[in-house]
Amino acid sequence: MKDVSVKLFFRLLLTLAVSIFAWPLAAQAQLEIDITKGNLEPTPIAVPDFISQSDSGRAMGAQVAEVIRADLERSGLFESLNPASFLEVQTNIDYEPTYADWRIIKAEALVSGRVVEENANRIRVEFRLWDVFAGKQLAGIRLAATPQNWRRTAHKASDAIYKALTGEEGYFDSRLVFIDEKGSKVDRVRRLGIMDQDGANPQYLLAGSDLVLTPRFSPSSQKIVFLSYENTYPRLYILDIESGRRELLGDFPGMTYSPTFSPDGNKLVMSMERRGDSDIYVMDLNSRSTSRLTNDPAIDVSGSFSPDGRRIVFNSDRGGSPQLYVMNADGSGQKRISFGEGRYNAPVWSPRGDKIAFVRTLRGKFSIGVMDPDGKNERILTESYLDESPTWSPNGRVIAFTRETRGRGARSEIWSVDLTGQNLRRVETPGEASDPAWSPLLP
Numbered sequence: 001m002k003d004v005s006v007k008l009f010f011r012l013l014l015t016l017a018v019s020i021f022a023w024p025l026a027a028q029a030q031l032e033i034d035i036t037k038g039n040l041e042p043t044p045i046a047v048p049d050f051i052s053q054s055d056s057g058r059a060m061g062a063q064v065a066e067v068i069r070a071d072l073e074r075s076g077l078f079e080s081l082n083p084a085s086f087l088e089v090q091t092n093i094d095y096e097p098t099y100a101d102w103r104i105i106k107a108e109a110l111v112s113g114r115v116v117e118e119n120a121n122r123i124r125v126e127f128r129l130w131d132v133f134a135g136k137q138l139a140g141i142r143l144a145a146t147p148q149n150w151r152r153t154a155h156k157a158s159d160a161i162y163k164a165l166t167g168e169e170g171y172f173d174s175r176l177v178f179i180d181e182k183g184s185k186v187d188r189v190r191r192l193g194i195m196d197q198d199g200a201n202p203q204y205l206l207a208g209s210d211l212v213l214t215p216r217f218s219p220s221s222q223k224i225v226f227l228s229y230e231n232t233y234p235r236l237y238i239l240d241i242e243s244g245r246r247e248l249l250g251d252f253p254g255m256t257y258s259p260t261f262s263p264d265g266n267k268l269v270m271s272m273e274r275r276g277d278s279d280i281y282v283m284d285l286n287s288r289s290t291s292r293l294t295n296d297p298a299i300d301v302s303g304s305f306s307p308d309g310r311r312i313v314f315n316s317d318r319g320g321s322p323q324l325y326v327m328n329a330d331g332s333g334q335k336r337i338s339f340g341e342g343r344y345n346a347p348v349w350s351p352r353g354d355k356i357a358f359v360r361t362l363r364g365k366f367s368i369g370v371m372d373p374d375g376k377n378e379r380i381l382t383e384s385y386l387d388e389s390p391t392w393s394p395n396g397r398v399i400a401f402t403r404e405t406r407g408r409g410a411r412s413e414i415w416s417v418d419l420t421g422q423n424l425r426r427v428e429t430p431g432e433a434s435d436p437a438w439s440p441l442l443p
Helices: 006-014 055-074 099-104 147-166
Strands: 043-046 078-080 109-119 122-131 136-145 175-182 189-196 212-217 223-228 235-240 246-250 256-261 267-274 277-284 290-292 300-305 311-316 323-328 343-349 356-362 365-371 379-384 386-392 398-404 412-418 425-427 432-438
Touching (some): 055 078, 055 122, 136 147, 175 212, 189 212, 212 256, 223 256, 235 256, 267 300, 277 300, 311 343, 323 343, 379 412, 398 432, 412 432
Parallel strands (some): 043 078, 043 109, 300 343, 365 386, 386 432
Antiparallel strands (some): 109 122, 122 136, 175 189, 175 432, 212 223, 223 235, 235 246, 267 277, 300 311, 311 323, 343 356, 386 398, 398 412
């Protein structure tokens, strides 16, 4: 994979002009999917290649449809039917489909779409979503973009379909920042990378081979905070993705790690070690002043804001083993919430506010789990030799994490799992990868 100009890459992303509006609907939606239930049977959905009047448009239409099929399939909520089974050939999306032909192959929903090449610099992607068994249209959407951004258009279409059928916001038009890893375990090179949530379009964000760790997105999706061991000394930096400008946050006297943004992007919660004592601090990014939130001889690390900014979950061993605690944003009201068997680490608050993800270590195995903010309803979603670094999708329904295998052929990879624990999938990366952080939906 070659280094590319980050500025050029994101200029292409920012040229995406999206106009979404509903065509007249035939009736209210009848097909609805409850994504909160476990062991959910995937809903069969048909997504034919999008039609077009030109060869290049048809080629793009096939690509758009393929990305939509993959997005929906990967969510675990949908079964994308094989196009070879389709009985009706789509020629015009302005008319209702022949529902009987789609019922025969057991499709419950149908997406019919087209690509219109308006000029060399602009395309229009249009699609309709149909409830096959009710015989009704559920949604009609138009998206405008540059030809280079056809993939983002496909992800936006997937988000619209997901929302129309589940009532929940989608998560497909988003990115993952991660650590690209190469080399042997004793001579490891770790570089900061970014990619689409499905693993497409991987890019390096920094030149060189300085050790970087724990990248985290700002709420705007345009900045990343990370830890760098440049010149062998760990320091915190903020990187502006669009411009490529990197800014040192400060030269602190002790080890500083685990930085995460507040929901408004104006603060960072982080851990600092001073005279052998690790505590949680908050930094005001405007004044660069820091305030100490915990003051305990134990190790307090891994702070994460609630989405309303009022509370912080963190990890502490003050009770004898690493456990999860919640406190108010000013440090008051510190309260333990994890009481299960094992050691609890790396808590991350869901963007929905209803769950906290964590890593549990028990009997030599590492698991990704979730619990309510008060510690109730704990559920383990994964378990392996080493699962760590959970991060939430923008809609709070999927968790990406690092999974490392053991043995001579050990690899570090990025995986994802949904809240049912049933939909476990590997995210394609150019090589080994770790420490993912999910962006909000792109603007």
